[in-house]
Amino acid sequence: MDRKYNFYAGPAILPYEVMKKVQEELLDYNGIGLSVMEISHRSKDFINILEAAEEKIRSLMKIPDNYAVMFIQGGATLQFDMIPMNFLKGGKADYVNTGSWAKKAIKEAKLFGNVNIAGTSEDRNFNYIPDIALSADAAYVHVTSNETIGGIQFHTFPETGDIPLIVDMSSDIFSRKLDITKFGAIYAGAQKNMGPAGVTVVIMRNDLVDKGPEDIASMLSYRTYRENKSSFNTPPCFAIYIVKLVMEWLETQGGLEAIEARNNEKAKILYEAIDNLSLYKGAAEVKDRSKMNVTFRIYPEELEAKFLKEAGEQGMIGLKGHRSVGGCRASIYNAMPLAGVKTLVNFMEKFEKENK
Numbered sequence: 001m002d003r004k005y006n007f008y009a010g011p012a013i014l015p016y017e018v019m020k021k022v023q024e025e026l027l028d029y030n031g032i033g034l035s036v037m038e039i040s041h042r043s044k045d046f047i048n049i050l051e052a053a054e055e056k057i058r059s060l061m062k063i064p065d066n067y068a069v070m071f072i073q074g075g076a077t078l079q080f081d082m083i084p085m086n087f088l089k090g091g092k093a094d095y096v097n098t099g100s101w102a103k104k105a106i107k108e109a110k111l112f113g114n115v116n117i118a119g120t121s122e123d124r125n126f127n128y129i130p131d132i133a134l135s136a137d138a139a140y141v142h143v144t145s146n147e148t149i150g151g152i153q154f155h156t157f158p159e160t161g162d163i164p165l166i167v168d169m170s171s172d173i174f175s176r177k178l179d180i181t182k183f184g185a186i187y188a189g190a191q192k193n194m195g196p197a198g199v200t201v202v203i204m205r206n207d208l209v210d211k212g213p214e215d216i217a218s219m220l221s222y223r224t225y226r227e228n229k230s231s232f233n234t235p236p237c238f239a240i241y242i243v244k245l246v247m248e249w250l251e252t253q254g255g256l257e258a259i260e261a262r263n264n265e266k267a268k269i270l271y272e273a274i275d276n277l278s279l280y281k282g283a284a285e286v287k288d289r290s291k292m293n294v295t296f297r298i299y300p301e302e303l304e305a306k307f308l309k310e311a312g313e314q315g316m317i318g319l320k321g322h323r324s325v326g327g328c329r330a331s332i333y334n335a336m337p338l339a340g341v342k343t344l345v346n347f348m349e350k351f352e353k354e355n356k
């Protein structure tokens, strides 16, 4: 079977080795004669999977014991509500407005308290990471580490002192090494770098978890997830199982240091092609370019549809930019092999020769 190179922003490509393992174990997990999909979330086999997923997340990211790792449903989008519901409570929080996803987080936070826009790049259609001016009395600072649609990324994070830094890392979690102690909380939907859609990983310092109000609905309280090991209700078992396999795959790749080096190489090759060829132009400011979502335009614009069609015919799909911004976007998450990026670059060169 010919696997396609899927450049969609998410759900994204998963490591081939992981998909093969899922296939092998689909009908009979661990010799129990049933699929992971068919067993109780209270069974020993599933509890082992959930514990291993957490343990691997902890070891890959070097997460200290004073942080909780939780598996929650509702996507990263539910976190846009849960964060302010738990920590804003009529007070003030700093939000950095870097694009479509930050905007959505801001809209929800405004339902629960005052939002100070500590920086925005809206003046230039979110093609850069803005300077940030933090308030002294914010309950927390919220940033979107990688704007999946605009293709910009924080390459360093703001220093927030004692104020917790809370980060939506949906589209670049596990793509690079991080010092976790700089963050109050990190959250990310699984469907880019961790697994299939259906589970969101939330890593949160315990003192923040403790700060959540007592009079909040159980399913919206981080304490509920921490205290019930993410199994207060039925967790998304199959998605968590695949997250565990993706974490094992990451270990075999050499962990975050090795994956970061590979991601740097993939991004370099692709941006070099964009910069060196004349038909393409990068959409984001060079210093803030995302290493996960590479956004570019084709000039003359009439060629774009032809580019997308011919790429599709050659097995490269999902290169169309998000409907809100247009242009092209190549999402090159962890599981996109170097060969996929090289195939795209070869195609871009050939397309330029044929259409100049």
Ligand SMILES: Cc1ncc(COP(=O)(O)O)c(C=O)c1O
Residues within 6 Å of the ligand: 009, 010, 074, 075, 076, 077, 078, 101, 144, 146, 147, 148, 149, 168, 169, 170, 171, 189, 190
């Ligand atoms: C940066 C970012 N935040 C949040 C979301 C929303 O995630 P979900 O669909 O899991 O709610 C996405 C989805 O693409 C995203 O890229």
